[in-house]
Amino acid sequence: MTNAILLTAILAACAVLIWILWQQQEVQADKTKEQEDARIPPLLRGINFLLSDEPDRALKELVHVAKLQTETAEVYLALGDMFRNKGEFGRAVRIHQNLLARPDLPQHLHMQAQVALAVDFQAGGLLGRALQQYGRVLDLQPGHIHALESSLRIREQGREWELAEELLQRLDRVRGTTSNLHHAYLLTEMARQKLVRKDEDGALAMVQQAIEKAPACAAAHLLLAEIDLKRGDVDAAVNSMRQLHAAAPYYLPLLVPVLLAHPKAYDSHGQAFLAQCWKDKHDELLAIAWIRALHGARGIEAAQQLKQSIAFEPRTLSACLHMKALLGEEDSLTRASRQWQSAQKNYSCVECGAKFVDMRWQCPQCHEWGSMRPIKEKEIA
Ligand SMILES: [Zn+2]
Structure with a gap:
């Protein structure tokens, strides 16, 4: 009997001990968890x-x-x-x-x-x-x-x-560099702003400064031609046009609307200058720009006469569509060609490859100046 009581007492003591130890472990685990909680979150x-x-x-x-x-x-x-x-x-x-x-x-x-x-x-x-x-x-x-x-x-x-x-x-x-071409384009833009404010002398001085900095700056030659034409100095304008032709012939199509905005200068010198440029290289893009600008300024008959007088025959699909859009009879293909023409990307950047409908002197994508070139297509066999 005594043994049974003793055994029961020992078992009870063990149970109490196990319960105490288990409780201590629980408290320890809670403490650790609390510490971790404080460290890890938030x-x-x-x-x-x-x-x-x-x-x-x-x-x-x-x-x-x-x-x-x-x-x-x-x-x-x-x-x-x-x-x-x-x-x-x-x-x-x-x-x-x-x-x-x-x-x-x-x-x-x-x-x-x-x-x-x-x-x-x-x-x-x-x-x-x-x-x-x-x-x-x-x-x-x-x-x-x-x-x-x-x-x-x-x-x-x-x-x-x-x-x-x-x-x-x-x-x-x-950087220890001299970004002359970049400076020249900025000076040209400053000159353009002066011209908008009717400050022709200021614009002339600035654009000349741009050409001095970088003779390859096509925008400066084009703007100089425009200023010369505004001032009525046709000889100087022809000289500027020649400079543009020498520096960047692929930008000549941009000159055509500038020339046609001064009809007297166009008739007396501009027309002959463009005809000579066309004869030299037969640049299809120049012919298209010329016919289009004349169509806008003097109507469809003048444009058709020009096409005949320079014997322009389109050699690429895009040139065919341009001519159809400009000179074609009023049918569904002409209307479709006009839609195509308004959305056609004509310029691409030689630095980043981005393509645009209109000419930009600074690429909107890579921000390079003077990097746009007209897109030339393969000729139809
Ligand atoms: Zn670019």
Whole structure:
């Protein structure tokens, strides 16, 4: 009996001991879990929200992480770039602004965040704010090439040519280069603006400066011819046209409407100049531009006469369609050819391959100047 009581007591003691140990383990596990909880979230929670496509809640958690831990700033910068690349500019801006608000942000990351914020604004189309932000970067680091290049691009987009020219000069100094052709195109655009404001003398001086910088600048030769024609100096205009022919003959089609805007000069000298150019190379694109411009200025009969007098026979499919659109009888094929003509891409960029309907002196895609060439098609066998 005594043994039975003793055994029961031992078993009871063991049960109590096991229960106490088990309780202690539970408490320990809870403590560990609590410690982990304090360390891992909100980063994990943020990532979880990201994975479950809840970017706003993710952002809230990650902002908290960035405030707590300095070493997460790089991750945070990458996250901002990711949002920008996805087209979520507002979120990218918030991330980079939050980073910049941190007083303990290391200097190199501070600069990266400043640049990233400027890129966010630029990618989101807030060009004024992007310029301000690039300005802050340049205050901190006056030779920052990316900030200078991006500011130059924005000024060019806004047609603020004087400011663009200043930025290009700064870039040249930093890079140790001389971008003469780029300068010449900017000067030509400045001259064009002066001409619009009826300042012919100012425009003439500026375009001459452009040609001095880069004799290969086709836009400058074309504008000089236009200024000469406006001033009634036909001999000088013919000289400018010859210069254009020598520098970039493929841009001659652009000269035709300029000439036809001055009928006297066209009749006295222009017509003969174009006829000579046509005779030299039989450039199909020149003939098409000439017939089209004459059709617009003097009607279909003048255009037909010109086609006959220069004995123009289309040798490519696109030339056939152009002629049909311009001179064809009113039928469904002529109407279809006109539709085709209005959407036809006539120029492509030699730098990036982008194709456009109209001529641009600066490629909208790669921002190179003077890189557009007329698209030539294969001749019909
Ligand atoms: Zn391009």
